[in-house]
Amino acid sequence: MKRRFRLSVLFILPCLALVGCSSTPTEEGPQRSAVHWPFPSDDRPLDFVTDPIDEYLLIFSRWEGTPYRLGGASEKGIDCSAFVQILHSELSSPVALPRTTRDQVLEGEKVSYKQRQAGDLVFFKTSRSVRHVGILIDKDHFIHASTSKGVTMTRLDNPYWRKRFWQIRRIS
Template identity: 55%
Template structure:
């Protein structure tokens, strides 16, 4: 009886790993030099954009709030702080931690840790969250989805200035440009789980706690 239960558990784990996967893309996203191998903090655009000095304060989100940043900039600052925590984490299909993570697990972790918002585990479920948003109306915190060749779909988090945070299968957690030739070709749709104002409010509640 114990053996059968163990076998069923192992089968379930393998099945979940397959369902949770993202677009493989390893033969594609690594071959386009337009993509950025690492975020260089050259992010103009939104008020209160990323400041390298923010890494030196005890709580960059609290500091951003003190500076009076509007909700989109505050959300963006929080996402960039998450990038600092996750950058360098390798891609692993079915992975959910900084030892290895896939695209949908990264999105799930970032939203849970930053905004206390529980998103589903897989891209197939996440693409049904919230409401659709046009590409030219993207705001920080929106989910961006891609449909490359193959069985898997890919998801990332828009951070502003035409860039998104994601777990690349070839480079791990990184920030890429939406106008990169590969990502532009396979862009699928975007969803807004919550408005930037609501995301910022959740962020501030966490800071005040």
């Protein structure tokens, strides 16, 4: 039930803002923490969200659907490494990530696939010389700026990405 609920939130939050409706939780998507969704109506600031996964999803909801643009770093278009860099900076991470995937893959420590966890960077080799990066939001899903879908959430076991998986790095 918690799994479906998290994915629902990504689609329900924008609708709530537009039409003021509510929905029942469903069972797909990443695991949720104890934060209550939709947000309480007492106008508390978003700093009450303490689970990093929830923070990732809040930021993701603002960027979702932003088109991919090589070298881009704005709402008009963004590439994968800029999305990861911005996400880390918006989370007030003490680690400032470099701008390019080539440099980001040198940060932190490499971890095994079995040791992966939310917040780890996941890297792919999409061609002989092209690399791609995203951020795990749980063991099964990552968010990234896709060349075909823009900023999106994808399953790690998606056949396209599974075939191109390279490594996972943990930024302390």
